Amino acid sequence: MNITQKIKVELANLKKKGAEYADARFYPSRETESITFLQGNLKECRSSATTGIGVRVLYNGAWGFASSSLTENLPALFGSAFENAVAASNRLSFPVKLANRKPITAEYSSPRRIDPFDISVSEKLDFLRKIDKKLEHNIVAQRISYVTSDKQKIIFIDTDGSHIEKNICDTFAGMKVIGVEKNGNSQERSYELGGDGFGTRGWEALVSGDKFPENADRIVDELSQILVAESAPKDTRSVILLPGIMFLQTHEVIGHALELDRILGYELSYAGGSFVRLEDFGKLRYGSDKLTVRADGTLPNSPGSYGYDDDGVECQDTVLIDKGILKNAITSRQTIVEANEKAGEKIFEKAGGCARASNFNRIPLERMTNINIDPGNDGSLNDIITSTESGIVLDGARSWSIGSNREQFHFANEIGWLVKDGEKGEVVKNPTYSSDTLPFWRSLSAVGDKSTAELVYVPNCGKGLPSQQMYLGHLIPVCKFDNVKTGE
Amino acid sequence: MKAKIKKLLAELNNFARGKNITAEYLLHAEKSNLIRLANSAVSLNTSEELVKLIVTSRRGRRAGTYSITTDLSAIDRMKSAIVSADEIAQSADEVNYDVTLTPMTQLPDDDVNFDDALVGMNSSEKLDFINKAVGTLETDKIKLSGIFSTGAVWEAVANTLSESVLFHSVSDGQISLELTHSELKWEIAATQSAISKSDLNPEKIQSQLSTLLNIYQNTSPEIIKTGKYDIILSGEALAELIGMMEYIGFSGGLFKRKMSCLRDEHLGKKIFDDKLTIVDDPAVRETFPSVFDYNGNQRSKFTFVENGVFKQFMWDRDSADEFNEKETGHDVSGLSTVISSGNELVSSINDIPENKELTLFIPHLHYMNIVNMTEGIITACSRFGALIFDKENKIRVPFNFRLTDNFFNIFNDIEWISNETVAVNTSNSYGMRSPAAAFVPKFIKLKNISITHVNKSF
Numbered sequence: 021m022n023i024t025q026k027i028k029v030e031l032a033n034l035k036k037k038g039a040e041y042a043d044a045r046f047y048p049s050r051e052t053e054s055i056t057f058l059q060g061n062l063k064e065c066r067s068s069a070t071t072g073i074g075v076r077v078l079y080n081g082a083w084g085f086a087s088s089s090l091t092e093n094l095p096a097l098f099g100s101a102f103e104n105a106v107a108a109s110n111r112l113s114f115p116v117k118l119a120n121r122k123p124i125t126a127e128y129s130s131p132r133r134i135d136p137f138d139i140s141v142s143e144k145l146d147f148l149r150k151i152d153k154k155l156e157h158n159i160v161a162q163r164i165s166y167v168t169s170d171k172q173k174i175i176f177i178d179t180d181g182s183h184i185e186k187n188i189c190d191t192f193a194g195m196k197v198i199g200v201e202k203n204g205n206s207q208e209r210s211y212e213l214g215g216d217g218f219g220t221r222g223w224e225a226l227v228s229g230d231k232f233p234e235n236a237d238r239i240v241d242e243l244s245q246i247l248v249a250e251s252a253p254k255d256t257r258s259v260i261l262l263p264g265i266m267f268l269q270t271h272e273v274i275g276h277a278l279e280l281d282r283i284l285g286y287e288l289s290y291a292g293g294s295f296v297r298l299e300d301f302g303k304l305r306y307g308s309d310k311l312t313v314r315a316d317g318t319l320p321n322s323p324g325s326y327g328y329d330d331d332g333v334e335c336q337d338t339v340l341i342d343k344g345i346l347k348n349a350i351t352s353r354q355t356i357v358e359a360n361e362k363a364g365e366k367i368f369e370k371a372g373g374c375a376r377a378s379n380f381n382r383i384p385l386e387r388m389t390n391i392n393i394d395p396g397n398d399g400s401l402n403d404i405i406t407s408t409e410s411g412i413v414l415d416g417a418r419s420w421s422i423g424s425n426r427e428q429f430h431f432a433n434e435i436g437w438l439v440k441d442g443e444k445g446e447v448v449k450n451p452t453y454s455s456d457t458l459p460f461w462r463s464l465s466a467v468g469d470k471s472t473a474e475l476v477y478v479p480n481c482g483k484g485l486p487s488q489q490m491y492l493g494h495l496i497p498v499c500k501f502d503n504v505k506t507g508e
Numbered sequence: 509m510k511a512k513i514k515k516l517l518a519e520l521n522n523f524a525r526g527k528n529i530t531a532e533y534l535l536h537a538e539k540s541n542l543i544r545l546a547n548s549a550v551s552l553n554t555s556e557e558l559v560k561l562i563v564t565s566r567r568g569r570r571a572g573t574y575s576i577t578t579d580l581s582a583i584d585r586m587k588s589a590i591v592s593a594d595e596i597a598q599s600a601d602e603v604n605y606d607v608t609l610t611p612m613t614q615l616p617d618d619d620v621n622f623d624d625a626l627v628g629m630n631s632s633e634k635l636d637f638i639n640k641a642v643g644t645l646e647t648d649k650i651k652l653s654g655i656f657s658t659g660a661v662w663e664a665v666a667n668t669l670s671e672s673v674l675f676h677s678v679s680d681g682q683i684s685l686e687l688t689h690s691e692l693k694w695e696i697a698a699t700q701s702a703i704s705k706s707d708l709n710p711e712k713i714q715s716q717l718s719t720l721l722n723i724y725q726n727t728s729p730e731i732i733k734t735g736k737y738d739i740i741l742s743g744e745a746l747a748e749l750i751g752m753m754e755y756i757g758f759s760g761g762l763f764k765r766k767m768s769c770l771r772d773e774h775l776g777k778k779i780f781d782d783k784l785t786i787v788d789d790p791a792v793r794e795t796f797p798s799v800f801d802y803n804g805n806q807r808s809k810f811t812f813v814e815n816g817v818f819k820q821f822m823w824d825r826d827s828a829d830e831f832n833e834k835e836t837g838h839d840v841s842g843l844s845t846v847i848s849s850g851n852e853l854v855s856s857i858n859d860i861p862e863n864k865e866l867t868l869f870i871p872h873l874h875y876m877n878i879v880n881m882t883e884g885i886i887t888a889c890s891r892f893g894a895l896i897f898d899k900e901n902k903i904r905v906p907f908n909f910r911l912t913d914n915f916f917n918i919f920n921d922i923e924w925i926s927n928e929t930v931a932v933n934t935s936n937s938y939g940m941r942s943p944a945a946a947f948v949p950k951f952i953k954l955k956n957i958s959i960t961h962v963n964k965s966f
């Protein structure tokens with residue numbers, strides 16, 4: 021018997037023992053590679069290989085989970101997950117029920133032309149060495165460039181008869197320059213590889229075109245301006261957020277706030293809750309009518325598109341906020357049943373395909389897919405600047421800190437450009453802005469057109485206990501918000 | 509497990525030596541169990557077993573690293589990991605400085621802080637503890653969340669320059685229980701850190717929760733004004749703050765890379781209130797210490813700040829090599845942070861001495877981040893039971909608020925530090941299990957801290 025056959029036998033045994041449902045995720049191989057240059061030195065050249073199985077069992081309405089990198093004793097592993105579920109069922113308040121869905125047999129591969137693991141270490145070093153050289157400049161005190169690749173093969177099997185095989189390969193890459201002001205304080209400017217949601221994201225995504233050389237020149241030039249710039253003003257004005265910060269604004273204060281497990285209180289012991297209540301769906305004015313947000317797992321090419329989630333549900337394109345009104349959430353099979361029952365009405369029609377685990381040894385949770393903002397009718401970045409009386413254009417995420425119910429936030433940026441009477445003016449350093457959540461989104465006064473949108477990759481979204489780091493994306497246009505507190 | 513791991517690493521080392529590969533290794537095994545609670549129920553009960561080998565091959569100034577997560581019995585895969593690391597090293601670029609690799613001196617096994625009873629606790633014992641700790645505090649409106657995490661780590665390090673295998677193992681427990689009002693949305697919490705089963709004390713948790721619950725149930729919350737306040741931090745909030753400062757202040761490598769708020773001009777100078785003393789002390793068992801680092805350096809007490817004076821930077825081996833400094837035994841997964849206690853007799857919030865000005869109490873900091881590294885500016889929100897002590901020491905309840913200030917100001921004027929101390933478990937569960945805790949005063953009072961945002965609701 022091969023290992024998938026053995027897994028099926030163990031799953032069947034769990035059913036015999038009284039499990040309502042069980043699934044297993046087997047990672048025959050997960051390979052990663054990361055290479056980092058720091059100040060001309062190759063600081064990290066590291067590969068890894070992982071094998072393991074995670075087993076999730078639902079018994080009497082309670083979850084048990086067990087995982088192991090030791091794949092030789094499957095009965096012990098599956099037995100441990102079952103015992104954990106039995107123990108958990110001793111303290112229950114709302115028994116877990118899973119929304120119906122048809123079992124699926126399917127395969128999914130992320131789009132790529134050149135497997136980064138087929139590229140030699142020497143070739144990768146050549147690529148990064150060139151970037152490192154490009155960042156070398158008399159105003160740059162420290163320069164960093166990196167590439168990481170992650171290739172996962174995941175086999176999902178459940179007691180309903182689903183069998184899904186996924187082959188997902190992601191590559192993240194970026195660079196950063198740090199410079200020192202006369203007073204000894206440092207400033208930074210960075211660039212991360214992104215996309216547009218289409219095409220492929222194998223090794224070819226890094227080397228095609230001049231993304232890295234062009235952006236290397238740009239970030240060094242911008243750093244040189246920041247180093248001699250005045251401090252950003254401390255007042256109230258319009259903020260024009262470029263995708264390099266707008267993605268994080270969306271991520272933190274829409275994405276996380278709309279995870280249904282957070283709304284139901286499942287993250288209160290760590291990440292926090294949400295100001296959103298079940299009665300808000302269909303009614304709450306989240307933002308101005310320029311705001312339409314979707315969780316789009318069907319975008320052809322993004323770290324936030326993965327075919328099928330770890331509930332065995334297909335990825336979907338779900339409108340979360342429609343012209344400013346809250347419509348839907350980031351959901352899983354478990355949470356929609358609980359939310360609908362608790363609300364006493366059918367708020368959620370079907371599971372959103374958003375349950376994902378970061379590795380074999382973690383349980384699936386509500387995770388963002390691609391949380392995108394629909395492009396608007398307010399033209400280009402220039403058009404938005406021209407229509408602004410007093411504002412600041414902001415880019416780069418230096419710091420982010422959000423209230424535990426996502427009711428307020430504080431962001432610090434790498435760079436700002438003042439805007440006065442429709443003209444983009446000088447660069448300012450140390451810009452920050454902060455606000456309460458709803459007044460901020462309701463002050464959205466301009467959304468850039470498609471030409472302003474970029475797909476930003478997020479390799480490090482943290483959530484859950486035990487903690488999980490997840491990959492996802494945000495396809496985001498330039499947005500403008502009015503009367504925002506800046507400089508604190 | 510101990511014998512198995514030591515023997516396995518010795519065998520791998522022999523293999524590498526036979527192949528003329530120069531290599532260093534960390535062999536890590538862990539066992540974890542975590543019960544997570546939400547809405548007064550167990551939302552997850554999870555167990556995990558994991559074995560990981562990290563091997564770095566060194567060819568002079570070239571290095572390559574390969575790690576595998578696998579079975580302890582997969583010795584052939586581990587051997588091929590060594591060969592793979594060496595292949596990477598062959599292709600790697602040289603760094604522009606000399607790289608240190610020294611033979612490891614055999615040290616006695618470091619396993620005194622291992623308690624089988626803690627690691628072996630089963631789910632029903634943990635649920636009993638939780639039920640005792642919460643007692644009758646839950647209601648249909650007041651719901652329990654939290655975690656009860658226990659585990660063990662077995663680690664061995666070695667390199668091909670000697671046959672020594674250094675072994676370290678530790679058990680750890682982390683409990684945090686929160687009570688939340690499902691409609692009013694306020695939250696209170698109590699935490700506990702354990703290195704052995706006998707450290708577990710459900711009554712202590714219940715006493716902390718009941719004190720805060722009593723205040724929160726009987727007091728209407730109010731919106732405070734932004735501005736400067738005197739602030740009392742709990743041990744938990746202090747440990748988190750100091751953890752962040754260790755990261756952006758005490759690392760020699762970060763200082764040389766122009767990313768640190770402390771620089772050479774601060775060395776030997778008084779930068780904080782003289783009541784503040786911060787050391788890294790592996791003799792303090794509550795911190796899950798390791799007596800050697802990953803390079804086999806024996807660790808000893810290391811002073812960062814003494815009576816407000818900044819004494820020295822810590823140097824990991826790679827930074828020390830690059831910047832021509834001496835390594836200080838700090839290639840570890842977590843420091844053994846100890847902050848000296850003070851003279852104020854404060855054991856709980858009931859003992860807080862009278863305040864001349866309206867004073868805020870922050871039990872926990874939520875979502876701290878670094879606004880500006882070199883200026884040492886951080887921002888974070890209050891969470892899990894903030895309080896207001898007014899001038900008559902009457903206790904009131906604020907909605908949560910945001911603190912944004914720099915470390916130089918935050919620790920510039922310390923009114924008092926409590927005489928009692930507490931172990932605060934600061935472990936996170938990303939990547940490998942690596943227990944960490946700080947041993948800190950239970951309370952500290954800081955003067956003149958900036959509150960930059962106030963919430964209007966919970």
Ligand SMILES: [Zn+2]
Binds near residue numbers: 482
């Ligand atoms: Zn996130």
